[in-house]
Structure formats: C-alpha cells, structure tokens
Amino acid sequence: MLLRTGAIGANFVDTKLRRGPAAGPLFQRPLPGKVTGDVVGTVEAAGLGVDHGLIGQRVAALSEDAFAEYVVADARWLAPVPDGVDLGVASMLPMGAPVALRALRTGRLVAGETVLIHSAAGGIGHLAVQLARLLGAGKVIAAVGSPTKFDFVRSFGADAAVDYSADDWPERVREAAPEGVDLVLDSVGGGILRQSLDLLAPFGRVVVYGAAGNELLDVPVASLFALKTVAGFSLLAWRTAAPEQARAEMTELADHAASGRLRTAVHARFPLAEAPAVHRLIEERSHLGRILVLP
Template sequence: MRRIRYYSYGGPEVLTVEQADIPVPGPGQVLVRASAIGANFVDTLLRRGPSSGPIFDRPLPGRLTGDVVGTVEAVGPGVAVDQPASLVGRRVATLSEDAFAEYVVADLDWLAEVPSGLDVGAASTLPLGGPTALGALRAGHLAPGETVLVHAAAGGIGHLAVQLAKVLGAGRVIATAAGAAKLDFALDHGADVAIDYSADDWPDQVGKAAPDGVDVILDSIGGQTLLRGLDLLAPLGRTVVYGVASGDFREIPVTSLFALRSVVGFSLLAWRAADPEAGRRDVAEIAGHLAAGRLRTTVHACLPLDEAASAHRMFEERAHRGRILLLP
C-alpha cells in the first residue's frame, strides 16, 4: 500500500510517498480501507519539528494524523467474538496517528459508524473536528444568550464551532478570520459579525460588536491573540484554548485573571481519556446534528494522496476554508 511519512524536519517537500505492508489489526482493533482522509493543520507544525515549539518536538520518522473515513476490511483478536464478521463492510470514521495511507488500523473503542447518507466531508468531522468544537464550547460553559468569539472561524474546526455555538443557544457569535473571502465564509456559516484579525485594531472592532464584553472565547491560535483576547472578556468570561497554531507560547499574566476571568485548556484526547462515555456521546451528538442538517461541513479541496505536500502548503498559506481531504 502507499503511505506518506517524513524522515527529516522541514517544509512540505519532506513528505515522502512510500510503499509499505498493509498493517495487521491487533487485539481490540480493526483494519480500515481509507476512502478519504481529513488533513489537520497541527501536522504542519509537527512536520517542522522543534522549530515550531517544544510541544511539537516528536521523534522521526514522522507520521501524519488525520480523520480517516473508510470501510472495515478485517478485525483483530477479541473484536466481535460472537460474530467476527459483523463489522466487516461497515462504513466508519476514525482518528489515526498514521492516517495518510491506503489502510489504517483503528481502536474499536473510538470507531464512529457513519450514518447512512452522510457525505465524506461530514463523516470526516466525526472523529476530531466536531467533538473538539463541541467540547471546547462546553469547556467554556456556554449558556444560552451569551456572546461567543471564535478565532480562526474559517478553519476545519472553527467553521463547525461557529455553527455549534448557535445550536447551543449563543445569542451572538463573533468570528475572526483573515481576508474578505474567509470573513464571508464565516458569515455564511452563521456568524453574526466577522472581523479580520490581521488588522491591528481587531480587538477594538470586537469591543464595538460586544460592548458588554465577550462571555466565551475559543482560541486555537495562542500567543498575542490569546493575550489581547483576555481584555475583551466580560466579568466571569471564559477563554478556552484548544490549539497554538501561532507556535507562540506566551505566559498569561496572573493579574489578567483578577478581573474574574478564567482560561482553560481543552484537548480531545485528554477528554476521551478522562471520560470515555462522554466522549462517545459527543461523537453521537455530532452525527445527529449533521444528519439533521443543523451542522454542515465545507470541503475546500479534495486531493490525491500523493499530493499531501499540496495540502500542507494550503494550510501554511492560510488559503483554505473548511476541510482539506486526501483521497487514496
């Protein structure tokens, strides 16, 4: 089978197409033949290695994460013992740490069955994007009628967070993105106000849109964006950090929290480990919203697997709106 890995840190050009044996599922695992792979921005930082920041320092060879949509081809020992073929042939989605390949193995515990009629773009949000957006909003204890600020609102997770904030009852959703096309995209996905965060006065613009302050901020950028956002919070306002796309790991001054503001981090993997049942319920809830039309996924581009480097260039150029899919 074909797969993509990298054997040195660097730009998109280090991504290498190679031949490998089809993996064998172990106990509690299944083998999935991929039909589409949702790419994730974080892999561009991991691919660059230590230069991206200490948390992105991983050993080589590098493997690319992704949201794999495909069909179960085989099951490992201990899976469906009473009827071992019951999973074979089912359409599923799963998060994989070695996703850019024609076949992947997946843990049965986190396999999401794709509802009938769900297209591949929507299905690709079940393992990571949808549950992350939902989990971040809940970590911020969003209450009906509150104002939410979503940074990077045109991204793969951001455009889902904008919609889910409305589903959960937000009174006003303010979206930030860079460039007119992305601002229009955010408005089209339900934002009430869209602000270009490449403008130096973006906090002033947010302040005008939310004169009483913002109740919940979803921040996947970090750095200066995180620090400037703290001053926009209303009393008892909450910032949820679920990514550091800027690679800027600035410390939060303790004095900035004295105004009854709070900052909390959210990690989907940590959430699943802490409360597996709640994690599975979140996946089911996202599937329900997608099936009912309350949530929609936009796919910016579908590329052949061999063009993984092009997908990473789109991420780094901030050229994408919504998801980027690779097709084996």
C-alpha cells in the same frame, strides 16, 4: 480495526509536526514520522475483543498513520457515519467536531451568551460557529485571518466577522459586543490570547485548545481578578478522563450531521499521490474548511 480508506481529512497540526525542532516545543515528534489524519472508510477486519459486526460498516477515525489505502484504527474511538453523510462532514466526526463541541462545553456556554471564535474559517472553527448556534449562543463573532473569509464564516452562522491580523481587531470585537464577550475559543495563543482576555465581560471564560502561532504565553494572573477564567482543552485528555461522555458526544455529533444541522465545506480534493501539495495549501492559510485526500 482495519479500515479501507475512502477519504482522508488533512489536519493543520501535521504541518507543524513535520518541521521537527523548528516548529517549537509544542509540536515535537521523532522524525522520520507519520502523517496523521481523519480517515473515512469501511471496516475490513476486526481484532480480538472487537465487535465483528462492525465489518462492512462505514466509519471515521483519527489515525496516527492516515495517508494510506488501508489504516489501522482504535476501535474504541470509531465515529459512526450515518447514511447520506458526505465525506467532508464524515471526516470531521472523529476529531474536529468533538473538539469544537467539547471546547464550547468546557467554556460552560449558556444560551444567549456572546461567543468569540478564533480561526473560525478553519476545520474546527467553522464547526464551532455552528455548534455555538445549536447550543443557543446569542451572538457569534468569528475571528479570521483575512477579510476574504468574512462571507464564509457568515454562511455558517456567524453574526459578525473580524480580521485578527489587523491591529484594530479588538476594537471591531468591542463594536460587535459593547458589553464584552462571555466565551472565547482560542487555538492561536500568544498576543491573540492576551488581547482576548481584555475583551471578556465579568465572569467571561477563555478556552485554549491550541497554539498555532507557536508563541507560548504565561497568562497574566492579575487580568483574571476581574472575574475571568482561562481553561485548557485536549481531546486526548478528555477521552481519558471521561470516556463514556466522550463517546456519547460522538454519537450526538453524528446525529447533527445526519440531520444536516452540522455542515462543512470541502475546499479541495487531492489524490494520495499529491499529498505534499496538501500541506503546501494548508501552510498558505488561504483555504476555507476541509481539505480531503482521496486514495
């Protein structure tokens, strides 16, 4: 599919990929490379075997070469953008929202359980806070990198907020959840993951879907004997293993967006010509929600 770009949602992972070997073994791509992103646009042309009825439709797609006025996208993974859905929410439908939803379901969230979400003020994290609520979580604890982000995550439904850059953050979680945490979503890794295992209640689960901290950690197996589980999640692996279910969840998320049950905050908008400024802002780790690039 050829899309005429209306907006591009910038992603944290590209700030890592851009660095090449300096970013560590998890973030290796040949350089020079291309910048990925979540493109919201209009279908201009369709290839062979693709439904030409999609031409003229407003859609969103994760693109491997996103920072352009026109992009080519895989027709199998176009996200429908319902009428009235703004650019910020639309940009979350191809990647951010599916990751947040499936990470929660990989963790087998049960209504009434307590969920701890790391990086909860980020693009995926603030969606996970909302989706945990929609799936019936009894308590949502948002872990963020600064107390200045507490009000932000509470505005999206978090019951409590902790600063995981502070040494005592596990104690703050224990105060909010004295009986332990049932499910943790982690995209940081390293010491944060290790400490999260200690916070789990019996039968608690951690779902790891990233390692933004660059620190790879061998999971201490002995810590799992206390009826604890660690699972990994990748959107690409999920789409390969269960494509029909992955497609159905994209439609489900579009319905949440159309109804207003799923919201996002747009921290800043940049013209395409100022794309380098986008990465500088992301690397400062001070933004809240989404950053959009407009062609």
